[in-house]
Amino acid sequence: MAILICGATGNIGGEVVNHLTEKKLPLRAFVRDRNKAAKLAAQGIELAQGDFSQPDTLEAALQGVERAFLVMTSDPHQVELESNFIDAAQKAGVQHIVKLSVMGAGQLPSTFQKWHRQIEQRLETSGITWTHLRPNMLMQNMRWFTPTIAQQGAFYNIVGKAKISHVDARDVAAVVAVCLTEAGHENKSYVLTGAEAISFDEVAEKFAQALNRPVAYVNVTPQKLKAARLTNGEPEWYLDAELELFTCWADGAGEPVTDAIATLTHRLPITYDEFVRYFAQTHAQDFSQT
Numbered sequence: 695m696a697i698l699i700c701g702a703t704g705n706i707g708g709e710v711v712n713h714l715t716e717k718k719l720p721l722r723a724f725v726r727d728r729n730k731a732a733k734l735a736a737q738g739i740e741l742a743q744g745d746f747s748q749p750d751t752l753e754a755a756l757q758g759v760e761r762a763f764l765v766m767t768s769d770p771h772q773v774e775l776e777s778n779f780i781d782a783a784q785k786a787g788v789q790h791i792v793k794l795s796v797m798g799a800g801q802l803p804s805t806f807q808k809w810h811r812q813i814e815q816r817l818e819t820s821g822i823t824w825t826h827l828r829p830n831m832l833m834q835n836m837r838w839f840t841p842t843i844a845q846q847g848a849f850y851n852i853v854g855k856a857k858i859s860h861v862d863a864r865d866v867a868a869v870v871a872v873c874l875t876e877a878g879h880e881n882k883s884y885v886l887t888g889a890e891a892i893s894f895d896e897v898a899e900k901f902a903q904a905l906n907r908p909v910a911y912v913n914v915t916p917q918k919l920k921a922a923r924l925t926n927g928e929p930e931w932y933l934d935a936e937l938e939l940f941t942c943w944a945d946g947a948g949e950p951v952t953d954a955i956a957t958l959t960h961r962l963p964i965t966y967d968e969f970v971r972y973f974a975q976t977h978a979q980d981f982s983q984t
C-alpha cells in the first residue's frame with residue numbers, strides 16, 4: 695500500500711518526499727508536470743501525473759493508496775479542487791489524509807483561513823481519518839522579499855512592530871512525515887510555529903548580519919503595498935487575500951507559539967538564525983543582483 699504525496703514539486707511536498715525516501719517507504723508522487731518532476735523520477739520515485747481539476751487522473755493516482763498528503767498552491771478554486779481530491783480518496787478507500795491547512799483556520803476572518811477550514815470540514819465529514827496541520831507563516835516566504843532586499847536593501851509590509859512565529863517548511867514537512875507514518879495522530883489538528891515570535895525589524899537585522907550589508911524593514915500602507923505588487927504582475931485576488939491576513943498579523947494574530955514541532959519530531963524547531971544562514975547560502979545568487 696502506497697503513500698501518495700501531493701504537491702511533490704512544491705515547497706512542503708518536496709521536503710516530505712525527502713523525509714519518506716529516507717525512511718524507504720513505498721511512495722508515489724502526484725505531479726502536474728512530469729518535466730518539472732524529472733528530479734523525482736531520477737531518484738526512482740513513482741510518479742502519478744494529474745491535476746485536482748481532472749477527477750479521472752485522481753482515480754488512477756489513488757489506486758492502492760492507503761495514506762495521502764494533501765496540499766496545493768493557493769488558488770481561487772482551492773476549496774473545490776481539494777474537495778475533488780477528498781471525494782476521489784473516499785471512493786478509492788484511502789484510510790488517512792494529512793491536510794496542509796493554515797494557522798487561524800476557522801478562527802481568523804481572512805480568506806485563506808476560511809478556505810482551509812471549509813476543506814478541513816469536507817475532510818472531517820468524508821469518513822476518512824484526518825490530521826490537520828496548521829502552520830504559521832513559512833520562513834521560506836522570505837523569497838517574496840529577496841528582489842527588493844537585493845536591489846534596495848529593504849523589504850516592505852504592513853505589519854508594523856507585530857511579531858510572527860515564523861516556521862521553517864522543513865519542520866512542517868518533518869511533521870507531515872510523522873503524521874503519515876506513525877499512529878496516534880488520527881483526527882487531530884496541530885498548529886505549527888517556530889520556537890519564538892519575532893518582528894520584521896528583527897528579521898531585517900538577521901538578514902543584514904548574514905548578508906553582511908544593511909537590510910531594513912519598511913512599514914507601508916496596504917494601498918502602497920498592493921499598488922507595488924500589482925505592478926509586479928501579481929493577481930489582485932491573491933494580494934487582497936494576503937492583505938487581509940497581514941492585517942490580522944498586524945493585530946498580533948501571528949504571535950502565538952506552540953510546542954507541536956518539538957513534541958511531534960522530538961527535536962527543537964529550526965531557529966530563524968539557522969534559517970537565515972541556510973537561505974542566504976542557497977539564494978546567494980538572488981541576493982547578488984544589483
Ligand SMILES: NC(=O)c1ccc[n+]([C@@H]2O[C@H](COP(=O)([O-])OP(=O)(O)OC[C@H]3O[C@@H](n4cnc5c(N)ncnc54)[C@H](OP(=O)(O)O)[C@@H]3O)[C@@H](O)[C@H]2O)c1
Nearest residue numbers: 701702703704705706726745746766767768796829831832
Ligand atoms: N506560505 C505560507 O506561509 C503558508 C503558511 C501556511 C499554510 N500555507 C498553505 O500552504 C499551501 C502551499 O504550500 P507550498 O508552499 O508547499 O506550495 P507550493 O510550493 O506553491 O507547491 C504547491 C504544489 O501544489 C501543486 N498544485 C498546484 N495546483 C494543483 C492542482 N490543480 N492539482 C494538483 N497539484 C497542484 C503544485 O504543482 P506545480 O509544481 O505543477 O505547480 C505544487 O507542487 C497553500 O495551501 C497555503 O495556503 C502556506
